[in-house]
Amino acid sequence: MSVEPLRRRRAPRGAGDQLRDEILDAATELLLETGDAKAVSIRSVAQRVGVTPPSIYLHFADKGAMLDAVCVRYFEKLDEEMQALASQAGSPVDVLRAQGMAYVRFALRTPELYRIATMEPGHPGSDVDMMLNSSAFGHLRAAVEALIAEDIYPPGDPTTLALELWTAAHGVAALLISRPYLPWGDVEQFADRVMRSVCCGQVLSAAIGETDPPQETVTWLKEVVDERHR
Known part of the structure; x- marks a missing residue:
């Protein structure tokens, strides 16, 4: 059963830094919860933030860059x-x-x-x-x-x-x-x-x-x- 990401209200123009911080917050939370970098993925972070995976790639080239x-x-x-x-x-x-x-x-x-x-x-x-x-x-x-x-x-x-x-x-x-x-x-x-x-x-x-x-x-x-x- 797939879990749809929570819908996130579109950030106002110029709020890209806020989304970047939310991505880092979500990745940090997942790392602390799982204790394993392999358990953290672009998709899981996107679901927690409430955005689509392509939104993550606007800020980070890949998972390694995000971590x-x-x-x-x-x-x-x-x-x-x-x-x-x-x-x-x-x-x-x-x-x-x-x-x-x-x-x-x-x-x-x-x-x-x-x-x-x-x-x-x-x-x-x-x-x-x-x-x-x-x-x-x-x-x-x-x-x-x-x-x-x-x-x-x-x-x-x-x-x-x-x-x-x-x-x-x-x-x-x-x-x-x-x-x-x-x-x-x-x-x-x-x-x-x-x-x-x-x-x-x-x-x-x-x-x-x-x-x-x-x-x-x-x-x-x-x-x-x-x-x-x-």
Whole structure:
């Protein structure tokens, strides 16, 4: 039995952006409901909006372009949250750690969208990657640059250091989403321990030579910890 799309009142002239937003809203709702990008089609989105499939193609070349637009809008919201954190008072390392936690929390609030946006095969130069570069990754890189400028982090390529931090945040988020049954304990505390270790670990790396034997480094660090405890 076929289901006819709901009749939608024709939008006034110049209201194309409104229809585009309605399409993205409908696609987002279907993604959250199904948790599977394969279950979302141009036809199902058109039915939910109340238009015909050709109306969708006026705004998006194909399903892939539509889902990319959903992901771009998704990361725009993350951008707003990380901007708010960057403007708060506090040391650069506190800001960086808070941004990493904001990233993880954001992913856990909408795991289906995060999975589709970051765990599906990507392609260089995509709108999604460009949005990530200017939002989440851009904020991490700016925080790293501030830490290098204040001689807290060792001199180096801020892009590489930011990629290391992003890898840690994404790894935590991806595993918590895909393997929720593992014995994580308190998820918030687990994620914070990882971000704290990664952020502070960059400070210690300046004192560790590339050729230093690992055991010597461990012994030195233990002496520092013991001295602080005393």
